[in-house]
Amino acid sequence: MSIRDQLGKDLAEQADAATGGLQTVSAQVTDVTDEGTVHLLMLGSQFYDVACTDAYRNRAAGDWVAVRRGAVPVVLWRLGDDPQDTDEDHITEVAKDAAQDLIAISAFTWGTGAPGSGFQQVTTLWAKKDGAGKGVLYAQMTSVPDTSPEAPATRAPRTVKISPTDSGTWRRGRPDDYASTPTQGAWTSLGDRRGGWFYGTAIASACAGKSVKAMTVRFTRKRGSGVNGKVKMRFYLHNHTSAPSGQLNLGDGPETLLSLAVGAKGTATLPAAWRTALASGSARGLAIYGHGRSEYAALTGGTLTITFNA
Structure with a gap:
């Protein structure tokens, strides 16, 4: 045994x-x-x-x-509760997301003769692209014998997922080749580590001209990094578009957005001030930095999910 x-x-x-x-x-x-x-x-x-x-x-x-x-x-x-009740909101959100690809025209036909009754002649046709990137048409007419259908509610732009282009760990002011994933804290006396995820300019580009509702980031705590129990992850912003050859400089923080045990997955919701900084480009990515054995841990993942207001 x-x-x-x-x-x-x-x-x-x-x-x-x-x-x-x-x-x-x-x-x-x-x-x-x-x-x-x-x-x-x-x-x-x-x-x-x-x-x-x-x-x-x-x-x-x-x-x-x-x-x-x-x-x-x-x-x-x-x-606990019946899954039918707890899953309803999630199913509704998935359906709304799928519906963004639909075009609200019930039929499209043509021919050499005039159409049948009920059709109205358009003098000028106007078009634009809405915030979600979908086409919108408006028909100008000389007279309106029938009331116009209601315009659909403005949809929020589609949710965007952005994966990091690079990541790494730094110790004593330079990249640490001995850590394959972003790491915080220290298991030995060689000094605390700091890790970072880099997205280039993709975050600000995805948010340009849009109102950001939320930003979340998905992580998994790497096995074999520190104690088995939960470790508080100390998050920071940084302003690097790519991995620096020298020190990884930290911005706003720390924020304890997650506490994870070994192998555990978690989603960090970024504070409002952080999502504003990332959307504007005044910050470019995320970092972790902890102290000693009690805060020693490594994370994989880093995919950022951005949702927008209508």
Whole structure:
């Protein structure tokens, strides 16, 4: 029997004594990982990389779940509201996004003769492009025997996703070749690291002429970087369009936007002042910088999602 299986067996036996032999217990998800497993707080203890059945979908930190205990515990399903109710808003947003590609004309026909009844002759046709980049037509007429259909509500520009063109880690004022992903803090006495993600001028270009509603960034905490438990990630802005050959200079910050355990995925919502700076081009990217072992961690990802107001 492996050390992991023996530990699981011992914990299961202890849990049997504490819960009277219950085979299924409730637990709270603390993180969802890059491998589809979850970290749990169960029976007062932290469990890492617990497998899940396919019945547990849309996994998220904070969920209460039913767990089958044993040498290798398994999450069976989520406890709570009917998924039909909780998924409704998400489905509506997806439908709205898909509808942006539709053109609001029910039919388009032609011929050599005049059209049938109900048609109105256009003297001048006007066209423009709306904020979402879609064509808009307006027909000017000499008379209006029938009322015009209502103009559709102005749609917000499509959501934009921007991936970093580069990333890296710096220590003692220069790039750190020993860290393959952006890293903060220090595990040894060689000095604290700082990591950065670079987007060129793509963020400001995507926001030009638009009103930004929100910016979020998706990250995953790299395994094998620091302690297993949650580490606070200290975020900063920076003004580099590409990775510098010298020091990575930090801007506004720090902001603790995420706390992640090993392998955990998370989405950071940027403060209003930060999204304004990135949209205007006064800032160009994101960085992390922490101190010592307690803040030592590495992150992968960095894809930025930008949503706009109508």
